[in-house]
Amino acid sequence: MISEHLPILQVVIPLLAAPLCIFLRGRAAWGLAALASGSALAISLALLGRVLSTGAISYALGDWAPPVGIEYRVDAVNAWVLVIVSTIGAVVGPYALLSVEREIEARRIPLFYAAWLLCLSGLLGMAVTGDVFNVFVFLEISSLSAYALIALGRDRRALTSAFRYLVMGSVGATFIVIGIGLLYSMTGSLNMADLSELLPGVWDTRTVRVAYGFLAVGFCLKLALFPLHLWLPNAYTFAPSAVTAFMASTATKVAVYMLLRFFLTVFGAAFSFDVMRLDLVLLPLALAAIVSMSLVAIFQENVKRLLAYSSVAQIGYMILGLSFASATGLTATLLHLFNHALMKGALFMALGCVMYRIGSVRIEAMAGLGRRMPITMAAFVAGGLSLVGVPLTVGFVSKWYLIVGALERGWWPVAALVLLTSAMALVYVWRVVEAAYFRQASAGARRSGEAPWSLLAPTWALVLLNLYFGIDAMRTAEVARVAAELLLAGTGR
Template identity: 85%
Template structure:
């Protein structure tokens, strides 16, 4: 059984998805989705434990030995990302029940859970597979279900946002297929570990460099790096709250993982940094993303859109860590993958609670809400402090390693910019806090705290924010090991 964990990781949610359709009742489909996502988390944790003890796991699907057959290959890096994705999936699934019953019409609820599980299994598949074309297939499974999930939003603008995401996402995915095809032409292999051995022989060819370019643009579209982020703000704003919480914490993280996996494991760090100058391309983009998107976030009146712009800025921090081209920088990137999933998940889930009670997330509609919904707003404040990077939260740990990485390279201005942009985060979080705590509540006197089915999962994430902020030893250790694996590569 434990030998088959890598395939079960993907197959369990994938098979549960169609069963959600057969269960006509929303609650039954919900129960199945919760079970499947918890099973996925248990498998991911077991895999991480196994990898930490025994090293790399290789699973040949259908017993066809790689590189001919499709290989699922688990090392510290993707075991870590698997835990992030399935962990968020397992927290959002129980949260979705009340939130989705309020925001999606009853007939569509089983469809929602089917799409949710498909999206989850697609993201897990991208992460676990060691085969390039398999990455594309799972990418499309997760993207297509994501378009459907976003289109379920209440406002009609959810439809146009989903359409725009579909166009940009498909262009990105097609660019990735072109890149994969060109690599196949040059090497005759689709297996990542095999490619890492074969590619150094053909480094000089223009085809490989063109493939690299296509892949870079495709990944940056998918992970919403400035200036390719245009699909993200509207998609996150108008999607149902549970979908936003799930997508914001997983989809872009998996795209960052894809970028790391392709450019550091398949192509290798020497090719990426010395030949293609990836670090020098990404550094300015990351800095502009952080500064400009944090500024834009300050002027938003819709809090979900504010957090969406903040997400684009936070992706900038992850890419900034990569552009240091050092183990410390990558450690910061991998830490921030996990930490940002925790904080953005908590923040968007708090917004889901507000949506559930007052039906709007406009900043003016939230006036005085601190007294009406104390637990919800306290969760928002805790998540916000983590986003700013206050000590004792996970945000501090990420920023700490990011600044260490900058200083290690001797880049003082970058370190200062990271500190200054944290203050920008403080400004946009403060605007919400000011409205919620320092204004009078104009609305209905009967407005009460959100139900515990929503607050429970939200506070579970807030608690993790604080726990891993205080006891960061374990997460830092895993992230550092993963960074070392990525930098060392598996090439000859």
């Protein structure tokens, strides 16, 4: 009975829990948020299991049949994304308790969890829906709550970062609405599956191409593709630790998914790659993102900002996979969605532990932490190695598929560039490691001890997932491959 309604429950549970949080006090609000996040994970895993065994699930919202009614449609691609988002939600949820108590005023904590759940449901909603206008609604739910969450950071620069994000994010969202409106004007439909059948008939019109352009710019703003990434570094740097860990692992990932969904499913892979030559547009941008942002990351003194720039570079990897226009490339993209969420989640959570103890995440403040907070720093090192792409970590798995994809196309300079930027990642990760293990402890670090277990346990949960899926990538690679083939279905790629 209930299992039929899983797609809607996925969104509704956090959505309904959000307003309830406002009426609860501190820890109770946290409990509800953690519970809702946990149930979201359970639902998404159930959905993924069902999709993999029986194929796509279509759910008519309010029993209004599609294409007129809103359809929630779950296939291997978005079930995968749902799992990514809800996993991070479920892990960061328990983590948030102490971290948030330390970083946010007590009276704002219930509001924080309300915004948190709204953001979660927005992200899940974007992933689960099969209706393009619904995408826009959920996009704004998640974005507006994200602006609020970022603005809760302790540093006053959090406010200006949130404002800047709000401006750029709203412009991006408006571009997306324009694109959706133009599509509707050409086809009279808002249903993704329906659109994918109607659009080939009107490929040649200027309107469809303009719509394509608007959507491309909008989504690239949202997913922070270089050079549209300017909102991201400050937003991640000044947001509360838990928010950074959550957003860095989910928000841009869902935006990448939307890009894939619109351009490969709705418009069709054939249109994107053969007519619009999306691959040739994205390739230089992705490479520029990877190289320039890795370079910039090397020179950062604030570790959160360092990782934020690294995130922009990593998004470049995801888009690079897409630009290969092949099943292997897309597998790499989809794998990296998951893998990058695991590693950046772990890294930002380890930084949250540091923030909790010494109140700063600047490199000089972290000097000598290797002895003071060995468990935290070990997590950071493990996450860092994963980011570099050392074998037996998830980072290596993504890199493997990405390079196989590049070599299959015969683009070996691209493959070499990917590997070269891994070496650059080693440099920026190592700057932190060296400070933590070889420099004398700063005054703050000397006083501090290890972070509490309620912060360490979720952090290490992600670290262990990093290692587990690095050693046994069969399952993740299989899901990613199925999803990639689904996205390319019918194009013979």
